[in-house]
Amino acid sequence: MPLGILSAGGNNLLTQIYQIMMILSFLIFPALIIFGPKLMVWQVDRKMKDALLDLESYKDATEAMFLEKLTSEPKPGLKDKMHSLKNFQMSAPTQLDPAGMVQKLEHVLDTSEAKFDRFVRNHADTEDEEELADLTMAFKGVMGTNQIYKVMNHFRQLIKKTQNFQMVGLVNMMMPIYKEIAEAQKDATRAFINQAPTGDGIGPLVAAKLIESEEEPEEIAEDVISSEETIDGNTVHVVKSRGPGARLGKYGDAVETLAEENDLEAVITVDAAGKFEGEETGSVYEGVGVMMGGSGVEKTKIEEAATDHNVPLEGVVIKQAPPEASKPMKKEIYEAYHEAVDKVNEIVGEYDGEVAVVGVGNTCGVGNTRSDVAGVHNRLRKFWKEYEEQEEEDVSYQGMMGVMPGGDSAQMEELKKNILWNMPR
Numbered sequence: 001m002p003l004g005i006l007s008a009g010g011n012n013l014l015t016q017i018y019q020i021m022m023i024l025s026f027l028i029f030p031a032l033i034i035f036g037p038k039l040m041v042w043q044v045d046r047k048m049k050d051a052l053l054d055l056e057s058y059k060d061a062t063e064a065m066f067l068e069k070l071t072s073e074p075k076p077g078l079k080d081k082m083h084s085l086k087n088f089q090m091s092a093p094t095q096l097d098p099a100g101m102v103q104k105l106e107h108v109l110d111t112s113e114a115k116f117d118r119f120v121r122n123h124a125d126t127e128d129e130e131e132l133a134d135l136t137m138a139f140k141g142v143m144g145t146n147q148i149y150k151v152m153n154h155f156r157q158l159i160k161k162t163q164n165f166q167m168v169g170l171v172n173m174m175m176p177i178y179k180e181i182a183e184a185q186k187d188a189t190r191a192f193i194n195q196a197p198t199g200d201g202i203g204p205l206v207a208a209k210l211i212e213s214e215e216e217p218e219e220i221a222e223d224v225i226s227s228e229e230t231i232d233g234n235t236v237h238v239v240k241s242r243g244p245g246a247r248l249g250k251y252g253d254a255v256e257t258l259a260e261e262n263d264l265e266a267v268i269t270v271d272a273a274g275k276f277e278g279e280e281t282g283s284v285y286e287g288v289g290v291m292m293g294g295s296g297v298e299k300t301k302i303e304e305a306a307t308d309h310n311v312p313l314e315g316v317v318i319k320q321a322p323p324e325a326s327k328p329m330k331k332e333i334y335e336a337y338h339e340a341v342d343k344v345n346e347i348v349g350e351y352d353g354e355v356a357v358v359g360v361g362n363t364c365g366v367g368n369t370r371s372d373v374a375g376v377h378n379r380l381r382k383f384w385k386e387y388e389e390q391e392e393e394d395v396s397y398q399g400m401m402g403v404m405p406g407g408d409s410a411q412m413e414e415l416k417k418n419i420l421w422n423m424p425r
Contacts (some may be wrong), residue, residue, distance in 0.1 A: 134384025252301025
């Protein structure tokens with residue numbers, strides 16, 4: 001067959017294929033416009049359904065752990081009261097008149113703490129103050145996992161009803177964040193029930209390691225103790241939450257009292273801090289300012305006291321991912337106390353005079369003195385074994401919360417008020 005005929009036949013075939021593809025594209029393009037968003041909504045709905053199953057399991061497991069520890073013989077009304085508090089709502093003070101905002105917020109937070117405490121005391125089998133403190137903190141995990149489940153279910157129902165595919169990208173980003181927070185709160189509840197220190201307890205642990213005095217530390221503010229120690233010839237006022245129950249306490253009032261009664265040369269806060277992906281868990285660094293998270297009330301009060309008395313604010317941070325702060329303390333975090341104590345001593349040595357060292361964080365499972373925390377690692381060994389059996393390194397998605405689209409939406413703000421400010425860590 002002549003070459004020209006083959007060439008002509010090939011061109012005709014290519015032309016026909018091209019024409020068929022053009023026709024198909026004209027048919028497929030409108031179909032994608034019509035059915036594409038519906039397909040995306042369907043895919044996200046399937047993913048959200050699976051995520052809700054996980055969130056529901058976290059919620060149920062957290063509630064079961066709490067109830068088992070709370071009482072063996074439930075009193076009448078427990079189920080109804082718990083259902084009401086699980087759906088707890090907190091209305092933050094108005095910012096229309098910012099004067100006294102810190103005091104207003106503190107009052108609202110104190111009221112919520114008192115409400116949880118009354119519930120636990122009214123229904124718990126135990127009267128031990130340390131166990132009651134642990135149970136009160138554990139209930140926040142019950143509340144948190146329930147609230148997260150409700151928020152995620154809200155988004156699922158909203159997408160299904162409105163078929164709004166623009167929300168698909170936002171929800172895709174939110175799902176791993178919410179699952180991470182819920183799982184961390186479940187693990188935090190488990191830690192409180194077992195009186196095991198969480199990652200956030202590294203600050204109080206460092207403080208306890210500095211308290212060697214044989215005298216019982218003095219309570220100088222609500223749920224906060226202080227002990228006068230001597231380090232390198234300097235008088236050091238070591239401050240931490242009263243343990244070993246799960247407490248935080250009024251650090252701001254404690255520092256204000258110390259600043260008024262003593263000639264402080266510096267205030268050193270020691271706390272857990274969020275790490276970047278790529279940073280090693282348990283890394284210890286120095287800083288300036290008040291190393292403290294939370295609602296900002298205690299941090300503001302410390303800053304005001306330091307400013308009024310012209311006291312420098314130093315800091316030591318132990319880096320960890322946000323979920324690690326809520327979960328039982330990892331071995332890398334526990335062992336970091338050695339370096340953190342050395343770093344605190346080094347900073348103390350830079351001053352000639354009295355210094356306050358504040359171990360910031362939840363003091364669950366962390367006693368008040370060096371001798372009290374000598375066996376802390378024994379309560380953590382079973383958790384360390386579990387961590388070793390995990391095949392993959394934890395990846396934290398919470399760093400996306402501040403930069404993701406909709407990070408300041410009404411739903412996110414509601415989550416922050418009702419969960420993150422009261423989040424057990």
